[in-house]
Amino acid sequence: MNKILTIAMNTYKESVRNKVFYIILLFAVGILLFSFALASLALGEDDRVIKNIGLLSINAFGLLIAMFIGVNLIYEELDKRTIYTIIASGVSRSEFIIGKFLGLFLTVVVNVAIMGFLLCLLIMVWPNSSITPSLILAMYLFLFEMMVVIAIALLFSSFSTPVLSAILTFMCWIIGHMSDDLWQWSRHLLESGSTTFAYFLRFLYFILPNLEIYNIKNQVTFREDIGSLGYVVLLYPLAAIAYSAILMWITTYSFAKRDFK
Amino acid sequence: MPILRIQNLTKDYNKGLFRKKFRALSDLSLSVEEGEIFGILGPNGAGKTTTIKILLQIIFPTAGTAWLLDKEIGDRSQIHKIGYMPENPYFYRFLTGMEFLKFYARLAGIPAEEIRKKAERLLDIVGLSFAAKTRIGEYSKGMVTRVGIAQALVTDPMLLLLDEPMSGLDPIGRREIRDLILELKEEKKTIFFCSHILADVEMLCDRIAILNKGVLVEQGTVREILAAQQSDYIVTLNELSPSLVSQLQPLAKKYEEIGGIHHFTVPSREEAQKITDLAKDAGAQLIEFRPERKTLEDYFVKEVGTRE
Numbered sequence: 001m002n003k004i005l006t007i008a009m010n011t012y013k014e015s016v017r018n019k020v021f022y023i024i025l026l027f028a029v030g031i032l033l034f035s036f037a038l039a040s041l042a043l044g045e046d047d048r049v050i051k052n053i054g055l056l057s058i059n060a061f062g063l064l065i066a067m068f069i070g071v072n073l074i075y076e077e078l079d080k081r082t083i084y085t086i087i088a089s090g091v092s093r094s095e096f097i098i099g100k101f102l103g104l105f106l107t108v109v110v111n112v113a114i115m116g117f118l119l120c121l122l123i124m125v126w127p128n129s130s131i132t133p134s135l136i137l138a139m140y141l142f143l144f145e146m147m148v149v150i151a152i153a154l155l156f157s158s159f160s161t162p163v164l165s166a167i168l169t170f171m172c173w174i175i176g177h178m179s180d181d182l183w184q185w186s187r188h189l190l191e192s193g194s195t196t197f198a199y200f201l202r203f204l205y206f207i208l209p210n211l212e213i214y215n216i217k218n219q220v221t222f223r224e225d226i227g228s229l230g231y232v233v234l235l236y237p238l239a240a241i242a243y244s245a246i247l248m249w250i251t252t253y254s255f256a257k258r259d260f261k
Numbered sequence: 262m263p264i265l266r267i268q269n270l271t272k273d274y275n276k277g278l279f280r281k282k283f284r285a286l287s288d289l290s291l292s293v294e295e296g297e298i299f300g301i302l303g304p305n306g307a308g309k310t311t312t313i314k315i316l317l318q319i320i321f322p323t324a325g326t327a328w329l330l331d332k333e334i335g336d337r338s339q340i341h342k343i344g345y346m347p348e349n350p351y352f353y354r355f356l357t358g359m360e361f362l363k364f365y366a367r368l369a370g371i372p373a374e375e376i377r378k379k380a381e382r383l384l385d386i387v388g389l390s391f392a393a394k395t396r397i398g399e400y401s402k403g404m405v406t407r408v409g410i411a412q413a414l415v416t417d418p419m420l421l422l423l424d425e426p427m428s429g430l431d432p433i434g435r436r437e438i439r440d441l442i443l444e445l446k447e448e449k450k451t452i453f454f455c456s457h458i459l460a461d462v463e464m465l466c467d468r469i470a471i472l473n474k475g476v477l478v479e480q481g482t483v484r485e486i487l488a489a490q491q492s493d494y495i496v497t498l499n500e501l502s503p504s505l506v507s508q509l510q511p512l513a514k515k516y517e518e519i520g521g522i523h524h525f526t527v528p529s530r531e532e533a534q535k536i537t538d539l540a541k542d543a544g545a546q547l548i549e550f551r552p553e554r555k556t557l558e559d560y561f562v563k564e565v566g567t568r569e
Contacts, residue, residue, distance in 0.1 A: 006367040010353070017355040084347045085412060088317045088422075089368045090340040259320035261274075 003091050004099040011103020015069050016110070025111065028061035032118055039126065047129040052221040054119040055135070059142050059217070062112050063173070066146045069107065070153030071165035073100050083260055094252040101154055101248055108146045112139055134220045137232055144240035145214035149173055151244035155251045175204055176211030209243050262331070263292035264420055264451045265299075265316070269325035272311050272475075285311045287475045288325070293453055293468075295419075298446055300466035301455035302557075304565060308475040309455035310348055313422050317345055330420065341369055344413030348424040350405055354398030358389055358408050361397055365415045383411040387441065403434035410441060421445065423454035427461050439465060463557045473565045487555045490563075494533035496525045497549035498540050505543045509536055522548065 015021055035053035039046035074097070077083040086096060116139045123129045152172050156165035175182065182205040189198035213236050219226045226232055272286040286308040293299040301309045314320045316327055318334060330339040352361060362380035371379060384390045387407040397405065406426060413421055426442070427435045435458075442452055442465055456462050462469055463483050470480040479486055493514065501509075501523050510516050512535065515526035527533045530552075537550055 002370060003368055006364065010356075010364055013360075014353065014355055080351045081347060082351060082353060084314075084317075084319050085345060085350075085352070085365070085409075086368070087319055088340070088343070088345040089365060090337055091368055092337075257321060259274075260314075261320070 003095045004102065007086070007091065007096060007099025008102035008106060011073065011100050012106045012110075015065075015104060015107040018069065020068060021065060021107070021111075024061050024064050025114065028057050028111075028115055029118060031057040031061075032115065032122060036122060036126070046126065048221045050119075050123060050126060050129055051135060052217065054122065055138055055142075055217045055220060058112055058115045058119065058139060059145075059215075061115070062108050062142055062146050063149055065111055066104065066108050066149045067153055067166060067169050067173075070104055070150045071157045071162045071169060073104060074154060074157040075162050075165070078260060081260075087260070093255045093258075097154065097158070097252045097255060098248060101150060101244075104150050104154075105147055108150065109143060112143055112146075132220065132223075134216065134223075134226050137226065138216045138220045141214040141216060141232065141236065144237045145211050147244050148176075148209050148211065148240050148247075151247035151251075155247050158251050158255055172208055173211065176209050177215070179205060179208070179210035179212055209240070214240070262295070263328075264295045265293040265327070265329055265453060267291050267312070267316075267325070267327040270312065270315060270322055270327060271324040272308070272315060272320065273323040285475050286315070286322075289472070289475075289477050290325075291470050291477065291480055293451060295451050296446070296449050297467040298442065298452045298454070298465050300462040300469045301453070301472060302457065302459065302462050302469050302561070303455070303472035304457060306474065307457075307472040309457075309472060310424055311475075312472075313345070313424050313453075313455060316422060317343075341416045342419045344416065344418035344421045346406075346409040346413045346421075346423050346426060348428060350409040352397050352405065352409065352412070354396060357394050357396050358384055358400070358411075359393040361408060362411055362415060365412050369416045371415070379415065383414055384408075386414070387411045388437070403430050403437070406430060406434070406438060407441075410438070414445075418450070420451045420453065423452065425456055426454055427456060427458055435461065459557045459561055469557075471561070471565065478564055483557055487557070487560060490555050490560060492555055493526050493528055493553040494530055495549065495551055495553050496527065496533050496536050496540075496547070498523045498525070498537075499546040499548055501540065501545045502543065505540065505545065509539060512536055526553065 032054055035050050035057075038053065039049045042049045077086075077100075083096070087093070091099075116136075120131050120135075123131050123135075149169065153165060153169045156168045160168070182201050186198040186201035186205065189195075189201065216226050216232070218224065268290050270286055270289040271284070274283045274285055275281065276283045289308070289312060301312060303309050311320065315322050316329060316334060318337075327334050330342055332339045353364075356364065359380050362383055363376050366376045366379050381390070381393070384393050387410055389404060389407055389411065392400065392404060397408065400408065410423070410426065413423070423442075427438050430438065439461060442454070445452060466483065468480065468482050469486070471478040471486075499522055506518075506523065509525060512532060513525040513527050517524045525533075525536050527536060533550060537547055541547060
């Protein structure tokens with residue numbers, strides 16, 4: 001466990017010392033402040049504008065960090081051969097992968113915490129707006145969406161280039177948000193007789209995670225019901241942890257007997 | 262009991278689009294005794310780095326095996342007694358020298374209260390105390406090599422595997438690393454290093470192995486390897502008449518006259534003696550009679566160069 005935590009802390013240090021992290025954070029803070037300006041123009045809708053743009057920017061920039069640092073993380077270790085001395089220090093390949101995953105997740109948590117804190121500050125100073133439990137829950141769920149995205153990015157990064165990994169991860173993210181549509185689409189195709197493509201869509205539906213369950217932005221913005229609290233607080237996060245664990249297992253398995261040239 | 266034993270180690274890679282088999286290391290067997298400096302010598306692509314990477318399980322052998330500190334590779338229970346520095350090391354640029362060594366100390370499970378002291382001592386050993394708070398990204402190549410060696414020493418290992426430790430360094434940097442390796446030998450550490458810099462190997466190693474295209478060409482002490490080579494003899498004479506020079510010249514493989522001193526190179530001791538006797542009979546003065554000193558470079562060029 002000590003080795004995993006050491007790798008995780010080093011990965012976190014590496015991420016937060018990366019200029020990309022600060023550029024993304026700066027942009028995100030800029031957009032949060034911009035939501036302030038937009039809110040003043042949206043008469044009667046100011047609370048919705050601040051919360052919607054705020055949550056959107058936390059989600060989007062958190063994903064950018066998860067995706068772009070994630071796809072480079074393992075590739076760079078292999079490319080720069082920094083992994084050699086780590087393996088020679090007695091760290092197993094699975095400890096290395098898990099440490100990298102936890103380190104990047106910690107980076108994302110810190111990023112969401114900073115931006116979430118800023119958003120709450122903005123809401124507190126805005127006269128017609130208030131912090132609601134669902135707002136905090138929305139940010140809590142983002143973390144688990146990002147956990148899955150990091151696991152996907154690391155899996156691709158362990159065997160392909162950063163550009164290809166980024167494209168594949170982005171595609172998985174898009175499809176993950178269209179999970180319900182995939183099911184409906186495949187149903188229509190089956191009814192019309194196009195079975196091959198319908199089964200392909202069903203296959204995607206079953207192997208890719210439903211990321212839309214981690215998105216309650218609209219419910220928060222329009223003050224709608226967010227559904228069962230048990231699902232939101234416990235079941236959905238547990239599903240993300242289980243899915244990420246499976247991906248991590250596949251990544252470590254593919255890594256276990258690989259030659260690092 | 263050897264501290265490192267390699268037995269019939271073979272490594273194949275599949276290269277290119279059609280996964281064509283390429284043998285990087287072929288049936289290598291050798292052993293290294295405790296406390297010695299053992300050098301693996303060979304041109305680029307000889308299989309030196311492949312050997313070290315197999316020993317550390319960075320890559321896996323196609324056939325054969327090895328034992329480090331009496332444990333077969335794959336059994337990682339003794340890994341903390343082994344230090345390693347890769348070729349052209351590229352370490353985490355975002356860490357300072359101190360943070361870098363603390364990171365490896367933590368990985369090695371060194372107690373938290375000892376880590377700082379340990380890192381400071383190692384930086385002192387490799388002469389980098391002044392750069393403890395400087396990021397590795399700002400280090401010169403020589404400094405990176407030195408911090409790499411410090412990293413390899415974090416666990417106070419019995420065996421050090423150094424891959425091209427002097428590569429790319431200027432003469433002063435090379436001298437510093439050479440001195441450091443000799444100091445480590447005095448501390449009874451076993452050093453297994455590979456290099457293609459012949460002078461360094463000749464100067465440092467108790468024993469060497471020469472690899473070429475993945476095949477072991479020779480192993481032994483430098484003296485043993487050179488002694489097995491047939492040596493030319495040099496006869497240096499003074500006060501030779503032009504007629505005597507023309508009489509002796511056909512007997513020599515090579516003849517040179519520098520400042521009135523005549524140098525004859527002949528392939529055997531008997532022929533050297535014949536030239537000496539003839540010169541003495543004619544009243545010439547014998548200055549020197551000696552076998553030509555062969556260097557590792559001569560051997561390397563002859564043995565490895567001709568196999569290209």
